[in-house]
Amino acid sequence: MIAVHWGMKSAILYATLLICTAAFAQKDSDETTIRNLLDAQTKAWNQGDLTNFMKGYWESDSLMFIGKSGLTYGWQQTLNNYKKGYPDTAAMGKLSFDIKKVQRLSADHFFVVGKWMLTRSIGNLSGHYTLILKKIKGQWFIVADHSS
Secondary structure (H helix, E strand, O other), X not given: OHHHHHHHHHHHHHHHHHHHHHHHHHXXXXXXXXXXXXXXXXXXXXOOXXXXXXXXXXXXXXXXXEEOOEEEEOHHHHHHHHXXXXXXXXXXXXXXXXXXXXXXXXXXXXXXXXXXXXXXXXXXXXXXXXXXXXXXXXXXXXXXXXXX
């Protein structure tokens, strides 16, 4: 009787460990994917490629971007604003991110906080950002960006 009771406890403990391991593996995988998305954006920016930089953003009229000029809605308008504010590679400079926090909010939402830096021959710029990313059809996208 004791052996059966211990066996049941072992099975429950083992199942619990499997569930926790799967949850942590998913978290690590999602966080890595998000960090890779930001790295791909950095590379595209540093090549002067705003179109590929924008692949990290949700291509939707509901995309929300908050910057020094206020609130902008929409992927295309955000791209247009980037093109206007950074018309050439001298204005774009070289981008780097210092990610301060990556936090899961739910199964399909993450919150990211960091610092951005542009190293430019015409004068460096820097600021901070907060991002909300959402998993849409199996892919992570930035759905809200507040950069200042």
